Amino acid sequence: MTAIRAAAESHTGYVRTNNEDLAVVGTNLAAVADGMGGHLGGEVAARTAIEQLVEAFPRDATADGLVRAVQEANEAIWRRSRTDPAVHGMGTTVTAAALVPDAERARLALVNVGDSRAYRIDLRAEEPRLLRVTEDHSIVEDMVRAGELSPAEAAVHPHRHVLSRVLGIDPEVDVDLFEIEPTPGLRILLCSDGLSDYVPEQEIAALLAGTEDPHEAARGLVEAALSHGGVDNVTVAVVDVEDGPAPSEVGPFSFAPPRPAAPDKGEDSLREDITQALPITRPEGRELDGGEPTAAVDMAALVGAAASDHNGSAAAEETRPSQAGAPSAQLFDAEAEEQKTRSDGQQPRRMVVRAGAPALLPEGGELAASHARTTVLVPAKGGAKQYRDRVLTVRVVFFVLLLAALLGGLVAVVVWFQRSSYYVGFY
Numbered sequence: 540m541t542a543i544r545a546a547a548e549s550h551t552g553y554v555r556t557n558n559e560d561l562a563v564v565g566t567n568l569a570a571v572a573d574g575m576g577g578h579l580g581g582e583v584a585a586r587t588a589i590e591q592l593v594e595a596f597p598r599d600a601t602a603d604g605l606v607r608a609v610q611e612a613n614e615a616i617w618r619r620s621r622t623d624p625a626v627h628g629m630g631t632t633v634t635a636a637a638l639v640p641d642a643e644r645a646r647l648a649l650v651n652v653g654d655s656r657a658y659r660i661d662l663r664a665e666e667p668r669l670l671r672v673t674e675d676h677s678i679v680e681d682m683v684r685a686g687e688l689s690p691a692e693a694a695v696h697p698h699r700h701v702l703s704r705v706l707g708i709d710p711e712v713d714v715d716l717f718e719i720e721p722t723p724g725l726r727i728l729l730c731s732d733g734l735s736d737y738v739p740e741q742e743i744a745a746l747l748a749g750t751e752d753p754h755e756a757a758r759g760l761v762e763a764a765l766s767h768g769g770v771d772n773v774t775v776a777v778v779d780v781e782d783g784p785a786p787s788e789v790g791p792f793s794f795a796p797p798r799p800a801a802p803d804k805g806e807d808s809l810r811e812d813i814t815q816a817l818p819i820t821r822p823e824g825r826e827l828d829g830g831e832p833t834a835a836v837d838m839a840a841l842v843g844a845a846a847s848d849h850n851g852s853a854a855a856e857e858t859r860p861s862q863a864g865a866p867s868a869q870l871f872d873a874e875a876e877e878q879k880t881r882s883d884g885q886q887p888r889r890m891v892v893r894a895g896a897p898a899l900l901p902e903g904g905e906l907a908a909s910h911a912r913t914t915v916l917v918p919a920k921g922g923a924k925q926y927r928d929r930v931l932t933v934r935v936v937f938f939v940l941l942l943a944a945l946l947g948g949l950v951a952v953v954v955w956f957q958r959s960s961y962y963v964g965f966y
Contacts, residue, residue: 576629
């Protein structure tokens with residue numbers, strides 16, 4: 540029987556502020572992703588790829604299933620990039636190794652998209668040699684394969700990091716697949732370009748062959764990349780093939796860097812953020828006695844409908860009217876409030892809703908809603924005029940005056956230059 544033992548390590552490096560790499564290892568699956576795409580885009584792309592791979596591969600733990608899992612990861616990243624402007628254009632590389640069943644015995648399947656690499660080395664050989672399995676999908680590597688560049692020229696080419704194939708850029712992607720005989724003593728290295736670009740292959744081979752423990756090998760490789768400057772994120776996964784019982788399941792999985800801890804769902808955590816928008820469906824407006832529906836009653840109807848649709852528990856029952864025809868929640872009507880306060884000789888009071896989030900005001904007087912967080916009504920000093928968009932402001936006037944002064948100065952300089960310049964010629 541054949542089994543694998545794997546370990547992964549990752550480090551942000553000494554230059555980058557965030558780690559856009561992610562690795563995962565399990566009982567018969569290991570993968571490394573190197574994301575790209577601006578602020579948070581690379582992290583989102585790499586994590587989406589790895590999580591989709593972990594979710595999809597167990598459903599079909601074969602070589603073709605591994606390829607389909609990578610393609611599903613590509614589609615998930617592409618959809619997220621198209622719908623979320625904050626991560627538009629994000630992408631990620633991926634290289635993965637999986638122990639898959641075969642007709643006679645298990646096989647080791649390797650897949651690759653991008654420039655994250657997979658190497659192999661036989662630890663039981665007299666002179667272990669490091670062999671590269673995958674091919675980089677980059678413009679420079681394509682030129683090397685075409686004979687237009689030498690490997691030495693490619694190593695210093697200014698476009699060596701321009702990739703020709705990654706996950707998330709197109710709705711479909713081609714995935715390279717390699718199958719290897721999983722003989723005991725075989726060690727597979729999956730790594731991002733933070734290792735392969737800065738650590739020579741001879742040093743990588745020495746570190747892989749210098750220890751039998753995959754955890755120590757992974758830590759040694761990361762430390763080597765850091766000793767060479769730590770310019771980029773560096774992530775490695777070391778996979779050892781050994782004799783042992785075949786795994787009964789794909790998981791459990793461990794990630795490098797680890798997944799962030801899930802937020803506490805306790806009662807206290809719900810009080811940290813006290814604002815939350817409540818999705819509503821606009822019902823028919825309610826009419827007052829013999830009049831048109833006011834803004835207060837109309838908004839109350841909206842909030843009441845949202846509360847009844849959003850929560851079917853006892854909390855929704857508490858906000859329902861005690862009398863037929865009464866609104867389930869009440870907001871301030873500016874006109875009615877103004878007339879009432881003026882008749883009493885008081886200053887009118889106005890309330891506005893911040894961020895478009897309606898609020899429930901039950902009979903008890905406390906702000907509450909059908910969700911766990913309260914939506915706050917904020918008093919507006921000076922009424923709704925404070926929140927109205929203004930075209931003519933002090934900044935606008937200052938900017939117009941400054942622009943006029945600059946243009947006037949430019950015209951004055953041109954006129955002065957024309958009147959004060961002369962030339963000598965023959966007559």
